[in-house]
Amino acid sequence: MTLDRKLSDLKGIGEKTEKLFQKIGVYTVGDILLNFPRTYIKYPDIKGPTDFVQGEMTAVFGQIRTPILNRKTRSMEISIGTLYVEDEPVELVWFRMPYIRSQIHTNQDYVFYGKLTFDGGKWKMDQAKPYLYEEYIDLQRHLQPSYGLTKGLSNNTVTKTVSKSLCFLNVIPEYLNDAELLSLGLCKESESVEGMHFPTSMESLMENRKRQVFDEFFRFFFHMKTSLSARDEVINPFLFEKKEVYEHTLSNLPFQLTDGQNQVLKELISDFHGANVSERMIQGDVGSGKTMLAFLAMLYHVENGYETAIMAPTEVLARQHYETFLQYKERFNLPYEVVCLTGSTKASERRYIQDVLNRAEGVFVIGTQALIQEKVTFRHLSLVITDEQHRFGVKQRKTISDKGENPFVVVMSATPIPRSLAMILYGDMKVSVMTDLPAKRLPIKNAVMKKSDRNKIFGFVRSQIKSGHQAYIICPLVEASENSEGESAIEYSKMLQDLYGQEIQVGLLHGKMKPKEKNDVMERFFNGEIDVLVSTTVVEVGVNVPNATVMVIEDANRFGLAQLHQLRGRVGRGEAQSFCIFVDGSSGKEKNKRLEVIGSSNDGFFVANEDLKLRGPGDFLGIRQSGDLSFCLADIYQDADVMKQASSFVDEILATDPDLMDDNHRQILSYLEMFQSKIYTNL
Ligand code: ADP
Ligand code: MG
Secondary structure: OOOOOEHHHOOOOOHHHHHHHHHOOOOEHHHHHOOOOOEEEOOOOEOOHHHOOOOOEEEEEEEEOOOOEEEEOOOOEEEEEEEEEOOEEEEEEEEOOOOHHHHOOOOOOEEEEEEEEEEOOEEEEEOOEEEOHHHHHHHHHOOEEEOOOOOOOOHHHHHHHHHHHHHHHHHOOOOOOHHHHHHHOOOOHHHHHHHHHOOOOHHHHHHHHHHHHHHHHHHHHHHHHHHOHHHHHOEOOOOOOOOHHHHHHHOOOOOOOOHHHHHHHHHHHHHHOOOEOOEEEEEEOOOOOHHHHHHHHHHHHHOOOOEEEEEOOOHHHHHHHHHHHHHHHHHOOOOOEEEEEOOOOOHHHHHHHHHHHHHOOOEEEEEOOHHHHOOOOOOOEEEEEEEOOOOOOHHHHHHHHHOOOOOEEEEEEOOOOOHHHHHHHOOOOEEEEEOOOOOOOOOOEEEEEEHHHHHHHHHHHHHHHHOOOEEEEEOOEOOOOOOOOOOEHHHHHHHHHHHHHHHOOEEEEOOOOOHHHHHHHHHHHHOOOOOEEEEOHHHOOOOOOOOEEEEEEOOHHHOOHHHHHHHHOOOOOOOOOOEEEEEEOOOOOOOOHHHHHHHHOOOHHHHHHHHHHHOOOOHHHOOOOOOOOOOOOOOOOOOHHHHHHHHHHHHHHHHHOOOOOOHHHHHHHHHHHOOHHHOOOOO
16 A cells, blocks of 8 residues: 555545546645645534524524425526524525425424525525534534535545545554654654544644644754755855945935844845855844845845845735836946846746846846746856745755855845744744834824724725825735625725725735736836725735825734734835724624734734734634745744754754664655655745
8 A cells, every 4th residue: 555546546536536636736645644624613503593693604403394495597496495493484595406305304303504694684594504413413523624625626525535545544654653752742643644634622633733733844844954954065156345336325325224224234244255155034024124135235246246136925026126126226326237037027028138147247136936947047146035935945945056056045034933933943044133113114003993984994095095195905805705704805996996986096906817917006006096905915025115004904803913914014114104904804792802912013023922822722723824934734833842842853863863774764754755746835
């Protein structure tokens, strides 16, 4: 038995289902075993009519007194029945399920589970799932896995397929021996994998998850610590003899650098003159002025004839940096080339860029990942900076050095990680922390409001725009969807444009737009042609429009604290007073604790800390934390202890048995092999 068996080798899994699984990246038995649920559903207690809440997933108990009616409309078949819950009628509606009529008997007890709505004066439930009473009570005892799906692939199919693959559990290599398991306080791999899919209790789920989190950190540190050791000793071949232009630029900046910026700049320049090529991570809260730092560091290299690159996570950001760098070029009268290379750069433009790289002395290259993926070649690439991205990690560094380049690497990030954690996570990098924000910044004023305050909010946004400013409105969804509640950017922008009329320009930005459309919209927002930008979280990182003074975050309760903090960082970037309004979209009367935290402080470190305190065990099941730390399960804050454990465990192994010759360690390689294809996705 091996884990690379095809899914269709499992009994009852055909090629059609196999294809669907491939769409979610599941090819083999090993893949499905490690394809953990996104979240778990605990079926709620059965509710009576007095406790009904509109929009809630609810279980109701009752009887249908008259047979279900099937009706045909032009597009589909509809089945309708009336359920009586203690004499309160609830209309049950099913689409395309005519067979339901024969499955449900009149005057018999059933539990129906689905989303309750109150519509036209009566309670309704669409596509309700029927259960026998005992069946439902049994279901309630366990947490039910809920998997990532794709069209045509149901949760039920995934669950069944997982069950069928469980007989391969013991094939997963166990790389920890009993003594190690005991001293690390971890459960067995096979137990953990099974329990991740089918937890028997919340407590056991926490244990099983802990093992997986350890595994994830183990893989991360193992690759980090083995693939980078070769780099330590790269001799610094770069010479910095000229600095006239750099100094001249420094003395002509439009503002004074903050102490933090000055300090980091000093550290960087000392790196550049060091004996070896090195890597540094710069942490600075949103708005602390990292772009200017990047520009100055790059200029220091460019003046000496080298090529430098700054990489942004999105095309929108790359375009923005490009515009900024072009402005600097003009303002400081710099004789150097500035080029931009992204995924949507045309072939002719690409050839031009390559030509520039072939001949020019000193180039600023701005781009996205395309920069390293495309076949551009450099003559002497001396510095690569990544902006707003955590895991510019081992993989990219390797790609670059595989091309024969060994530049200095600088990673800039706004995610507040305590220094002690950063030292572990970026073990191989030097860490700088900027704690100050530019002077003359007024702290952002925050407010937490309800949807019912909407008119007030729209009035406030209008008044800010009338006084010459701009606004962001963030919605959780791109378009309205049946399964997900929350404002959708497309509908919202239409509604707002109707409301404001011609005098205010409303723009729309979301991830489903083509790169070119996104760039156009952002450009119009930068230029002030768009007054209010209704957007999904694609504006989350890095966007800099200092004239924007208001941000409204709809359904803020649905976002993680880290993400809210990043979003808010888009305002408060100029000298004018800025505002952030968090709209609590929940129906409950209770105040949302997380929103109170974010509403009471602008300090990223404080927010991250409070976030940690507020998260109880099990909270990891719901909201996804900041997406930029691309671990799947692990959360560097919550799992800090496990992270430290894994890091020292790897150190220990590499110190005593670097080639994994010990019998005890043989399993490590086969374990890591299972992740071969995924190896770098979280590095
Ligand atoms: P972030 O650190 O979030 O990337 P940016 O680099 O985008 O922040 O800077 C935010 C804004 O602050 C920009 O408009 C930038 O020009 C401005 N800025 C940067 N440094 C200073 C400074 N020392 N004094 C005043 N404004 C500054
Ligand atoms: Mg930035």
